[in-house]
Amino acid sequence: MKKYLLDLRVRSVDRLHQRYVLIKLTGESPLPDMMPGQFVEVRVDKSPTTFLRRPISINFVDKKLNELWLLVAVVGEGTRSLAQLQPGDTLNCLLPLGRGFTLPQDAHQRFLLVGGGVGVAPLLFMGAEMHRMGCEPTFLLGARTADDLLLMEEFKRYGRVCVTTEDGSEGEKGFVTGHPILRQEQFTRIATCGPTPMMKAVARHALQNNVECEVSLENLMACGLGACLCCVEKTVDGNLCVCKEGPVFNIRKLLWQD
Amino acid sequence: MARLNVKIKDLSLKNPVMTASGTFGYGIEFADLMPLDGIGGIIVKGTTLRPREGNDYPRMAETASGMLNCVGLQNKGVDYFCEHIYPQICDIDTNMIVNVSGSSPEDYAECAARIDALERIPAIELNISCPNVKDGGMAFGVTCAGAASVVKAVRQRYHKTLIVKLSPNVTDITEIARAVEAEGADGVSLINTLMGMAIDIERRRPLLSIGTGGLSGPAVKPVALRMVWQVARAVSIPVVGLGGICSATDAIEFLMAGATAIEIGTANFLDPTVSIKVRDGIDSWLEAHGCDSVEEIIGVID
Numbered sequence: 038m039k040k041y042l043l044d045l046r047v048r049s050v051d052r053l054h055q056r057y058v059l060i061k062l063t064g065e066s067p068l069p070d071m072m073p074g075q076f077v078e079v080r081v082d083k084s085p086t087t088f089l090r091r092p093i094s095i096n097f098v099d100k101k102l103n104e105l106w107l108l109v110a111v112v113g114e115g116t117r118s119l120a121q122l123q124p125g126d127t128l129n130c131l132l133p134l135g136r137g138f139t140l141p142q143d144a145h146q147r148f149l150l151v152g153g154g155v156g157v158a159p160l161l162f163m164g165a166e167m168h169r170m171g172c173e174p175t176f177l178l179g180a181r182t183a184d185d186l187l188l189m190e191e192f193k194r195y196g197r198v199c200v201t202t203e204d205g206s207e208g209e210k211g212f213v214t215g216h217p218i219l220r221q222e223q224f225t226r227i228a229t230c231g232p233t234p235m236m237k238a239v240a241r242h243a244l245q246n247n248v249e250c251e252v253s254l255e256n257l258m259a260c261g262l263g264a265c266l267c268c269v270e271k272t273v274d275g276n277l278c279v280c281k282e283g284p285v286f287n288i289r290k291l292l293w294q295d
Numbered sequence: 296m297a298r299l300n301v302k303i304k305d306l307s308l309k310n311p312v313m314t315a316s317g318t319f320g321y322g323i324e325f326a327d328l329m330p331l332d333g334i335g336g337i338i339v340k341g342t343t344l345r346p347r348e349g350n351d352y353p354r355m356a357e358t359a360s361g362m363l364n365c366v367g368l369q370n371k372g373v374d375y376f377c378e379h380i381y382p383q384i385c386d387i388d389t390n391m392i393v394n395v396s397g398s399s400p401e402d403y404a405e406c407a408a409r410i411d412a413l414e415r416i417p418a419i420e421l422n423i424s425c426p427n428v429k430d431g432g433m434a435f436g437v438t439c440a441g442a443a444s445v446v447k448a449v450r451q452r453y454h455k456t457l458i459v460k461l462s463p464n465v466t467d468i469t470e471i472a473r474a475v476e477a478e479g480a481d482g483v484s485l486i487n488t489l490m491g492m493a494i495d496i497e498r499r500r501p502l503l504s505i506g507t508g509g510l511s512g513p514a515v516k517p518v519a520l521r522m523v524w525q526v527a528r529a530v531s532i533p534v535v536g537l538g539g540i541c542s543a544t545d546a547i548e549f550l551m552a553g554a555t556a557i558e559i560g561t562a563n564f565l566d567p568t569v570s571i572k573v574r575d576g577i578d579s580w581l582e583a584h585g586c587d588s589v590e591e592i593i594g595v596i597d
Contacts (some may be wrong), residue, residue: 040327042568080565085360088512089564129566139470219462257355260564264320266340266366267355276348281324283440 040134040262041069044127049121054184057150057155058120059096068105069175071098073163074137074228074253074285077107078261079119080129087115089259090131092280094158094230097165097191105130108187110155134261135284137250138163138228144171146225150196151177151213151239152261154185155230161191163228168195169261175199175224179213179235214238222280223247228285240288250288254279297581298588299574301335301555303533304481305478306390306418306456310558311589312546312574315537315560316394316420316460318340318365321384328567335399335556336390337379338420343396344406346372350427351504356493361512361539362561363491365427365503368396373406385415396422396432396461400448408452421445421480424462424487426509432466436462436487437502439474446478458535461485461526463515468522469529476530484535484558485526486519510562513539520552527553527594541569543576550577553594 038241045062048183051057060079084109097106111120122128138159141148148167151270152159157178164174174196180186183206193197199218200208209216213235229239229254256279258268263281269278299310303461313336319325331337349369356363370376376393384391393410399402403421410416411479415557423445425432435441436543446459459475461468463486488509491501501507519538527534540546541562562569581589 042328042566085331087357088360089357089362152354182296257353259355259364259561260318260324260567262324262567264324264340265318265355265364265564266369268362269349269352269354269369271352276352 038072040131042129042131045105045130047124047126047128048124049124050122053168053187056111056185057187058109058111059188060109060122060128061118062105062107062130064113068098068103069133071095071105071133072137073140073166075135075161076131076284077105078106078131078134081115081118084114084118087118090261091115091119092134092255094253095162096132096158097162104239108155108158131261133152135280136282138253139168139226140284141167141170141172141225146172147175148172148224149227150174151179151223151227151229151231153213153235154181155187156231156253157187158231159191160228161188161195164192164195172196175218177201177213177216177218179231181207192289210236214242227248229253237293240293243288244294251285252291253284254286255284276295296588297578300577300589301593303418303458303535303555304456308390310335311388311550311556311577312570313338313390313392313535313556313558314563314570315558316422316552318560318563321380322387322391323540324562325381325567329571332388334389334570334574336392337387338392339368339384339395341368341396341422341425342370342373342376342410343368344373344402344405346370346375352470353502353504354508355504356376356508358491358493358510358512359514361510361514363493363503363510364488364510365505367427367505367509368425368432373409375408379515381413381416385413390416390417392418392420392458394422396425396451397445398428398432400445403445403453404448405419407449411453411455416584418458419453420458420460420484421449422460424460426462426464426471426488426490426507426594427505433462433464436471437465439470442471442479446475446480450479456481458482458484460487462487463518463522464490469525472526472530476532480520480532482533482535482555483530484537486515486522486538489515489518511539515539516545520548523554524596540573543563543573543580546573546577547580547592550589550593551596553596555593
């Protein structure tokens with residue numbers, strides 16, 4: 038897919054609970070085609086300590102409103118600076134980058150989309166695309182507490198939503214891998230994004246049950262284009278750039294088996 | 296338009312702006328974003344005789360106005376380059392220059408000889424300064440004898456323009472520059488990255504997998520500029536300047552310090568189109584200051 042370097046305009050920045058912001062961007066002309074699971078490298082500012090671009094998942098693309106949504110967890114100086122953007126500001130974006138999730142081949146395929154924390158971000162776009170294709174996804178979304186569950190109303194628009202929280206404040210208590218739906222139902226494919234221990238547990242479940250599974254990695258990266266080779270992951274094909282060959286990988290390609 | 300073309304021995308550059316090895320892939324990764332034929336040259340990823348997996352992840356850490364990397368020369372080897380990559384890049388209308396690395400003078404020479412046979416590669420940049428591999432790389436570049444031994448071996452097997460990339464991790468870079476000039480280098484490029492380190496204080500361990508890495512970005516620019524100025528006064532072959540260049544102003548500083556051409560590295564990560572902007576900025580500056588040619592400003596600082 039052709040890549041672009043665009044100055045997008047901030048339409049809104051919404052705080053979600055304490056630690057998250059939803060940034061909605063728009064462009065002068067129609068936004069380029071993007072696929073679920075791809076990402077954007079955003080230029081943060083000129084502060085010396087936030088020197089490199091920040092890779093952020095594509096959370097959602099609203100073609101009608103010509104909007105690109107980025108869901109950001111505020112964890113450090115770079116993301117704090119993004120959270121301070123104001124409507125009307127511009128954000129320089131390099132996009133769309135990487136390879137996304139495999140989409141269903143027909144409407145009968147049953148996909149389980151498993152997200153943890155802010156890792157739920159790309160699954161909204163994935164679910165929306167599936168819904169558009171007439172294929173209803175099941176979302177399994179995990180968080181530490183009810184306050185870390187994000188965009189629940191949005192997810193409910195596109196499919197069935199199952200929830201776990203570590204403290205039991207909403208949905209099933211515990212981790213996503215403890216949710217009964219994993220034992221009770223059969224899926225064609227699992228797509229997952231979230232903390233590495235969670236994705237490894239989901240991958241283990243998928244391998245044991247012989248279900249195809251893709252994970253979205255978030256290795257530290259610099260260029261975003263496959264040029265600097267900083268973000269590599271060890272795979273059956275050697276070290277591969279997460280930014281170019283990923284961020285989405287089939288688990289059979291990774292050396293995750295313990 | 297001022298005249299921007301410069302020469303390094305037989306290598307003609309349409310303008311003095313090139314992209315630095317390891318920061319611009321093989322050029323094609325950036326083809327959607329900027330006209331590759333708009334710059335004077337593209338120095339592609341470090342290539343070795345045999346394939347190398349590079350170092351373990353994590354290979355990168357962000358630092359104040361810069362970054363550390365310890366990629367460690369990951370590449371699929373010179374034969375893969377000749378068979379699979381060269382056909383994809385040989386028609387790009389600029390100088391496609393291969394950065395060559397190795398772990399013995401014989402390795403360097405054999406790798407260079409195979410690239411000598413590629414019609415559309417007019418030059419190599421010999422990397423005797425990679426700080427991230429144990430077996431060779433910087434080991435050669437930090438002594439005059441080591442640097443000379445590699446250049447001597449390569450010069451016997453490589454007949455086109457030979458640029459040698461120097462390490463700043465030395466006591467006196469001008470001595471190394473003189474040593475490679477004496478062995479027949481056609482030019483020198485400097486600086487490679489400065490060895491550095493960063494520590495994760497919560498985990499009480501280095502942020503990079505091998506402990507140390509090479510520092511690049513604007514943080515190193517004043518050091519690079521000083522070294523370019525020193526080397527330009529010490530040798531009579533052309534000097535290619537690099538180290539933290541982000542703007543036309545930075546580039547002009549290097550030209551004034553004595554660089555015939557410049558390379559842009561880490562700044563490509565911040566703005567993948569920066570090299571074109573630097574070219575245009577040099578042109579505008581020359582025009583605004585009544586210069587007909589870029590050569591009028593090269594080495595004006597005594």
